[in-house]
Amino acid sequence: MDIKAKTQRDTTFKTEVKEGLSSFPKYLSSKYFYDKKGDKLFQDIMAMPEYYLTGCEFEILATHTKTIGELFRDRENGLDLIELGAGDGKKTKLLLKYMTDNNFNFVYKPIDISENAVKLLTNNLAQEMPSLTVDAEIGEYFEVLERLKGFNKRKKVIVVLGSNIGNLLHPKAIDFLTKLKDTMLAEDLLFMGFDQKKNPQTVLDAYNDHTGITAAFNKNILTRINRELNANFDVDKFTHWESYNPETGTAKSFLVATEAMDVHIKNLDLDISFEQWETIHTEISQKYDDKTVTWLAEQAGLTIETSFTDKKGYYKDYVLRK
């Protein structure tokens, strides 16, 4: 990442932390979970039996590899496969393998907010799939969208897996989808994962595992603020709390102060105090149904062409077009 982009990112981090922790109720953005330790914890989450999302999406991509791959194919000019929030690329590799094995003419462009994840993925692909052309980028979704407009020389397939859209409230999700649509031409596709509404207990368990990995992931945001902004959060005095509202399909994560305390954030020149049981809202993980996805797509000027689901119907990948 160039120095200018990094400085801008640091400034945004500071501004958003200050704003969130000075508000009532307090909040922080889940995008700040992902430093080196957060990336590792998220990998561990994806491997947990309770976190069904990864397994379900893997099943979808493994079962329908050929159908999906052929939807992507452009025999004349080839395509650019752009993945937002690529992470470790484990699921995408199923498609990449099909595409390379079947002589697709394409470039894979993984984009992720985590510099660490992008580096690991690029190195891993160079080893595992040496014939694949990879052109990786580090960046936040909204930041990179502008750059996607430059990819209009041939068909583009934008992939967003993992129900990453679920970390955005509906208005932001519509904004995101609209911006994606604005980068698309008629032949382009958007392939996007949306975790579905299901037994509320199954959702709660996915975000509240007994081993405490999700709790550590949630609390890592405070450790990061301590390290990067010179703060003195006593992380052990916060507890992870998850709620799920089956009516709205919204899972919410909180950090709850178990006792009253004062915290100083040196780099922000900010003192914040917590009452006992005061909360910091850190993440939403939205769950969907067809009706809601259709509505979101319509609002953004997109239409659903088809969708794929797993055996249990827990999760769906939708193919969207402008």
Ligand code: AVI
């Ligand atoms: C990345 N994102 C879609 C995950 C989710 O399910 O909301 C992040 C996560 N948070 C807790 N567990 C996993």
